[in-house]
Amino acid sequence: MKFSEEIKRRRTFGIISHPDAGKTTLTEKLLLFGGAIQEAGAVKSNKIKKGATSDFMEIERQRGISVATSVLAFEYKKNKINILDTPGHKDFAEDTFRTLTAVDSVIVVIDVAKGVEEQTEKLVEVCRMRNIPMIVFINKLDREGKDAFELLDEIEQKLNLTVTPLSFPIGMGYDFKGIYNIWEQNVNLFTGDPRRDIEETVEISDLESSELDNLIGEKAAGTLRDELELVHGVYPDFDKEAYLAGNLQPVFFGSALNNFGVRELLDCFISIAPPPRPKDSDIRKVEPSEDNFTGFVFKIHANMDPKHRDRLAFVKIVSGKFERNTPYLHVRHNKKLKFSSPNAFFAERKEIVDVSYPGDIVGLHDTGNFKIGDTLTEGEELQYKGIPSFSPEHFRYINNADPMKSKQLEKGIDQLMDEGVAQLFTLELNGRKVIGTVGALQFEVIQYRLEHEYGAKCTYENLNVHKACWVEPKDPKSEEFKDFKRVKQKFLAQDKQGQLVFLADSAFSLQMAQQKYPNVKFHFTSEF
Numbered sequence: 415m416k417f418s419e420e421i422k423r424r425r426t427f428g429i430i431s432h433p434d435a436g437k438t439t440l441t442e443k444l445l446l447f448g449g450a451i452q453e454a455g456a457v458k459s460n461k462i463k464k465g466a467t468s469d470f471m472e473i474e475r476q477r478g479i480s481v482a483t484s485v486l487a488f489e490y491k492k493n494k495i496n497i498l499d500t501p502g503h504k505d506f507a508e509d510t511f512r513t514l515t516a517v518d519s520v521i522v523v524i525d526v527a528k529g530v531e532e533q534t535e536k537l538v539e540v541c542r543m544r545n546i547p548m549i550v551f552i553n554k555l556d557r558e559g560k561d562a563f564e565l566l567d568e569i570e571q572k573l574n575l576t577v578t579p580l581s582f583p584i585g586m587g588y589d590f591k592g593i594y595n596i597w598e599q600n601v602n603l604f605t606g607d608p609r610r611d612i613e614e615t616v617e618i619s620d621l622e623s624s625e626l627d628n629l630i631g632e633k634a635a636g637t638l639r640d641e642l643e644l645v646h647g648v649y650p651d652f653d654k655e656a657y658l659a660g661n662l663q664p665v666f667f668g669s670a671l672n673n674f675g676v677r678e679l680l681d682c683f684i685s686i687a688p689p690p691r692p693k694d695s696d697i698r699k700v701e702p703s704e705d706n707f708t709g710f711v712f713k714i715h716a717n718m719d720p721k722h723r724d725r726l727a728f729v730k731i732v733s734g735k736f737e738r739n740t741p742y743l744h745v746r747h748n749k750k751l752k753f754s755s756p757n758a759f760f761a762e763r764k765e766i767v768d769v770s771y772p773g774d775i776v777g778l779h780d781t782g783n784f785k786i787g788d789t790l791t792e793g794e795e796l797q798y799k800g801i802p803s804f805s806p807e808h809f810r811y812i813n814n815a816d817p818m819k820s821k822q823l824e825k826g827i828d829q830l831m832d833e834g835v836a837q838l839f840t841l842e843l844n845g846r847k848v849i850g851t852v853g854a855l856q857f858e859v860i861q862y863r864l865e866h867e868y869g870a871k872c873t874y875e876n877l878n879v880h881k882a883c884w885v886e887p888k889d890p891k892s893e894e895f896k897d898f899k900r901v902k903q904k905f906l907a908q909d910k911q912g913q914l915v916f917l918a919d920s921a922f923s924l925q926m927a928q929q930k931y932p933n934v935k936f937h938f939t940s941e942f
Contacts (some may be wrong), residue, residue: 417696417703417735417771418703419496420459420771421690421702421703421771421772421773422688422691423492423493423494423495424493424494424495424496424689424690424771424772424773424774424926425493425495425496425518425519425520425683425684425687425688425689425773426495426496426498426516426517426518426519426690426730426773426774426775427495427496427497427498427518427519427683428497428498428499428500428510428513428514428516428517428520428521429441429497429498429499429500429520429521430500430510430514430520430521430522430523430534430537430538431522431523431524431525431533431534431537432525432528432531432532432534433533433660434525435501435523435525435528435531435534435553436553436554436646436670437499437523438499439670439671440512440521440523440551440552440553440670440676441486441497441499442670443673444488444495444497444596444676444680445486445488445497445844446673447490447676447677447680462579466573471942473862484498484499485497485498485499485775485777486499487758487774487775489685490506490680491681491684493684493904494773494774495684496773496774496775497844498513498516498517498775500513500514509713509834510537510681511540512657512713512786512834513711513713514537514540514544514546515710515730516710516712516713516728516775516898517546518546518547518688518689518690518691518773519546519547519548519549519687519688520541520546520547520549521548521549521550521679521683522534522537522541522548522549522550522551522573522663523551523553523670524550524551524552524553524565524569525553525554525559525640526552526553526554526555526557526559526560526565526586526667527554527557527558527560528544529560529565529568529572530568530569530572531738532620534573535572535573537725538573538574538575541660542574542660545659545660546660547658547659547660547687547688548575548660548663549663549664549665549666549679549683549687550569550575550577550663550664550665550666550868551665551666551667551675551679551728552565552665552666552667552668553588553668553669553670553671554669554670554671555583555586555593555667555668555669555674555675556590556604556669556672556674558588558608559587559588560588562579562582562583562586562667563641563644564643565578566649566665567664569665574654575663576661576662576663577649577662577663577664577665578597578649578650578651578652578662578663578664578665578684579596579645579649579664579665579666579667580595580597580652580664580666580678581593581594581595581596581597581665581666581668581675581678582638582641582642582645582667582916583594583667584601584630584634584637584638585634585637589634590604590669591603591604591630591634592604592630593667593668593674593675593678594619594638594642595678596642596645596681597652597664597678598671598678598681598682598780600682601626601629601630601633602674602675602678602707603629603633604669604672604674604799621638621639622639622643626638626639650662652664654686657686657687658688660732664682664686666678668721689702689773690702690772690773691916692732693732693798694799695721695789695796695797695798695799695827696796696797696798696799696800697796698796699786700732700733700796701733702732702733702772702773703733703772704733704734704938705734706733706734706791706793706794707731707734707735707736707742707790707791707792708731708732708733708734708789708790708791708792708794708796708798709729709730709731709732709733709736709776709789709790710729710730710732710787710788710789710790710798711727711728711729711784711786711787711788711789711790712728712729712730712786712787713727713728713786713833713834714726714727714728714780714784714785714786714832714833714834715728715833725779725780725781725782725829725833726757726777726778726780727777727778727780727784727788728775728776728777729775729776729777729778729790730774730775730925730937731770731771731772731773731774732772732777733772733799734772734792735770735771736756736769736770736771736774736776737768737769738753738754738755738756738766738767738768738769739752739753739754740752742790742791742792742866743790743791743793743794743795743798744783744784744788744790745788745789745790745791745795745796746785746789746797747783748795751783751790753778753779755779756770756776756777756778757776757777757778757779758770758774758775758776758777768942782829782832784832786832786833787833794876801881805881805882805883805884805938805939806836806837806850806851806852806882807850807851807881808848808850808851808852808853808854808856808857809848809849809850809854809877809878809879809882809917810848810857810874810875810876810877811847811848811849811874811875811876811877812827812847812848812849812872812873812874813872813873813874813875814870814871814872815871815872815873816870816871819869819870819871822868822869822870823864823868823870823871823872823898824927825868826839826863826867826868826870827847827849827864827865829870830860830863830864831910835851835856835859835860835863836849836850836851836856836857836860837840837849837850837851837882837910838850838909838910838911839882839907839908839909839915839917840907841904841907842903842907842908843903843904843906843908846932848877848879848883848907848917849874850879860872861874870888878919878925879889879919880918880919880921880923881917881921881924881938882907882915882916882917882918882921883912883915883916883918883919883924883936883937883938884909884913884914884915884918884936884937884938884939885906885914885915885934885935885936885937886934886935886936886937887933887934887935888933888935889935891932892933894931894933894934895931895933895934896932897931898927898931898934899937902916902927905917905918905919916936924936
């Protein structure tokens with residue numbers, strides 16, 4: 415297959431939602447259609463002993479939430495599909511924001527009963543800022559929920575989107591009879607048997623035909639005709655250009671748990687979603703079709719295999735071909751590295767690949783060379799932008815609970831911080847280590863992983879910090895900056911890159927510092 419065709423057949427997307435809207439279940443069902451798994455596991459049900467394929471960390475299995483971002487790939491109708499499943503839990507939002515830098519489009523999952531929730535709002539805002547094309551999937555139709563029109567209104571208002579339904583529910587919850595697929599003009603009847611619900615659709619091109627009455631009953635058929643007339647009257651027709659520009663969002667209805675409405679979503683997705691898109695670097699825009707390889711690290715995951723203590727750097731390929739055993743330039747270190755066993759993923763299963771194309775995600779074994787945001791090229795010195803560290807909101811001192819294990823603790827903290835789980839600050843005054851996180855749940859994850867993966871125990875002490883800001887003086891030698899460093903001495907720390915950070919103890923003291931030292935800038939993300 416030609417290089418250009420390989421690019422065209424790839425679809426790399428993320429699935430985002432509020433926790434519990436059914437994101438991981440949808441991911442599982444998409445894999446089922448790709449023939450990648452034979453039986454999908456539910457996240458919460460104890461009846462099925464097999465856990466969800468995309469949740470492979472112990473702590474995720476115990477809690478029924480996805481903490482790590484996992485990468486899953488499968489083939490469907492000659493397309494190569496790469497899914498990035500992201501954590502919905504808000505304490506891991508930072509991980510999700512970074513993942514969104516590596517996707518070309520997004521599926522937003524919304525719970526039919528709860529409607530639009532706060533985490534969905536935040537994530538959709540990030541997608542809107544980057545004009546990422548979005549498809550909305552309204553899930554759990556086999557349960558009682560909000561009226562379809564009410565939900566569409568809520569999505570338009572709360573998320574600022576312009577929607578166009580491409581499928582429409584026939585009834586809901588107790589009366590749920592199936593879905594009318596506007597995109598393909600057919601009816602899919604709901605039987606409640608997940609094995610049968612996949613195949614059976616009845617084509618109906620003429621809504622007025624009596625066939626519809628025979629299928630779903632006269633009353634439901636009458637309601638459906640009225641509702642579809644309203645849909646065509648109120649919502650714009652689907653326009654692919656508008657969707658690709660991020661100005662129009664198609665909506666599908668279904669029930670991922672029952673495997674229902676998922677095929678319709680997938681079939682429409684592969685025909686309209688964008689293949690890999692160009693990306694901005696610090697010097698120019700890079701097109702996927704260029705001959706030379708470039709890519710960037712958007713995630714690092716330590717200890718994917720507890721037996722080997724390995725670290726994997728996840729690289730999104732932006733342009734060119736990535737080939738095994740070929741030396742590539744690590745731009746930040748300015749040295750060449752080559753990789754003998756690059757991995758492609760399928761949750762826990764990894765396969766070594768010889769060649770990967772734009773849009774693909776490759777896992778590279780890492781001995782500590784990579785940080786999040788690093789760029790690899792065939793020699794050109796360019797850096798991809800847009801993967802910041804956010805200013806943390808929770809802070810604690812970290813102490814060693816077992817003096818015999820201080821080396822393990824240091825190594826563990828070092829690796830977990832490279833992974834981007836949290837940020838480490840070292841106080842300038844006494845060298846004490848402070849951990850800052852975006853969400854409180856991360857402290858538990860860190861403690862758990864230090865003990866189970868590195869054999870080190872730690873304890874925390876509370877630290878009253880309102881915000882961490884990266885400090886940028888106009889003139890590092892000025893009297894004003896010296897005064898700032900002297901007065902604020904006990905609030906100053908360094909991050910892992912050695913940048914100066916001001917740990918403000920309250921919103922008031924941050925405001926006062928900004929007024930008193932006008933030539934010192936305070937930033938809330940590390941990428942300034």
